[in-house]
Amino acid sequence: METNKENIIRKIVQGKSLSLSEQTWWEANLGRLEIQEQLKLVQGLQKALALENEDLLKQQLQSWDKESTASVPRKLGRTRSLPRIVLVAASLALLLVSLFWVFQKQNPDLIAQYFEPYPSILDPVLKGENQTTSREMTAMQAYQNKDYVQALKYFEGLEKSNDTLSFYRANTLLALGQYPQAQSAFTSLGDHQNRFQKEARWFEALSLLGMERSSDAKAKLLVLSGEAAHPYQHEAEEILRKME
Amino acid sequence: MSDDLQSDSQLKELYLSYKKDFLNSTARYNLDSESRTDIYQDAFIALYQAVKKNVDIKKDIKNYLFGIGRHMIFDRIKKQKEERQLQADLVASGQEYTIPEDPALNIWEECLRKAIGQMSPSCRKILTLFYYRGYSIEAIMHSMNLRNENVTKSQKSRCLRQLKEMVKNADA
Incomplete structure (x- = not known):
């Protein structure tokens, strides 16, 4: 009960919604002095921890700024041999070529290594939906058989508001290398509460890799790698290490 | 953080x-x-x-x-x-000008913050994960490599007790 009580107070402070039984408990106990004191403590802790952590991060950012400034070599004099514009153009060309090569090579490699279409849950899909049509069955069957071209054809004609079907459709798009469409679908699934919300955020990161948006992919992976209970936490950590 | x-x-x-x-x-x-x-x-x-x-x-x-x-x-x-x-x-x-201070925390909260800053890194971490990040006990256990949920719960309670003591002593 102790933990339940704390959880309810935490939810209240964080503005999260309560279940019916939690709401009932909260209304019955709200007036108790002990509960009010605990509420005050949790509110104070949140504020104080937020500021304490902001300060620590700010110090960390400042030290990175110092490091990065110190690591830039000082200019001893002008380079005489080539005009500056030629050097800049050459560096840019070199950078573009290397980026092209790195993206061409690294991102598809990583996707190939880490992307595995989410296992088909044909039966639960059917169990969960009251009016499963034969078209849904056919789409899922094709997905299960890894016939993604056919699967997409059937998924396209289906109800877009069904999160389960949308998730498998997005996986199909990713399997077919249609990264922007996959990313958009996964972003939408990651935006609201549904059974695949967490998984969608992982696949969204893979789609961003496919789109060569490495910085954005890294940012997403960074968040996943910090979530201890995320089903793809280890994979996110691994992929980030490989991208370094 | x-x-x-x-x-x-x-x-x-x-x-x-x-x-x-x-x-x-x-x-x-x-x-x-x-x-x-x-x-x-x-x-x-x-x-x-x-x-x-x-x-x-x-x-x-x-x-x-x-x-x-x-x-x-x-x-x-x-x-x-x-x-x-x-x-x-x-x-x-003809008046003097002073920049107003940001009243983000009241005195008690400031005391709390000071006490948090004096705690061990593991206590700071467990309190941050639970109260600030909203992690569950299970998630904290994995994140901090603790033995089991009971150990995690008791460590969190110990840290919270310690914090309350520090704030109480600072008040006195």
Whole structure:
């Protein structure tokens, strides 16, 4: 009960919604002095921890700024041999070529290594939906058989508001290398509460890799790698290490 | 915050990768580069917290970061203008001018914050994960490599008790 009580107070402070039984408990106990004191403590802790952590991060950012400034070599004099514009153009060309090569090579490699279409849950899909049509069955069957071209054809004609079907459709798009469409679908699934919300955020990161948006992919992976209970936490950590 | 990051190096890379672009794109505003760097840091902290709290970031990370940063720049410029105006008015009326302090925490909360700063890193971490990040006991157990949920619960209770004691002693 102790933990339940704390959880309810935490939810209240964080503005999260309560279940019916939690709401009932909260209304019955709200007036108790002990509960009010605990509420005050949790509110104070949140504020104080937020500021304490902001300060620590700010110090960390400042030290990175110092490091990065110190690591830039000082200019001893002008380079005489080539005009500056030629050097800049050459560096840019070199950078573009290397980026092209790195993206061409690294991102598809990583996707190939880490992307595995989410296992088909044909039966639960059917169990969960009251009016499963034969078209849904056919789409899922094709997905299960890894016939993604056919699967997409059937998924396209289906109800877009069904999160389960949308998730498998997005996986199909990713399997077919249609990264922007996959990313958009996964972003939408990651935006609201549904059974695949967490998984969608992982696949969204893979789609961003496919789109060569490495910085954005890294940012997403960074968040996943910090979530201890995320089903793809280890994979996110691994992929980030490989991208370094 | 940073002591429980999975990988500081990735965060550092992300921070540095957008910095130059941010400073360049905001160079036209009437703020020196030191102030813009300070704002970039604050915007990055806001982004970090938003992401950790699963705030819905509709656009991409860069848009979100630059959007927050620009708002912060406008706020600072506005505040500077207001302060200059206030200063001019006060000088004209012969009064002294002092910058008002930010009343973010009350005395008790400030005490709490000081006590948190004096705690061991593991206690700070467990309290941060539970009360600030909203982790479950199970998630904390995995994140901190603790033996089981009971150990995690009792360590959290011990740290909270210690914190309450520290605040009580500071009050006395």
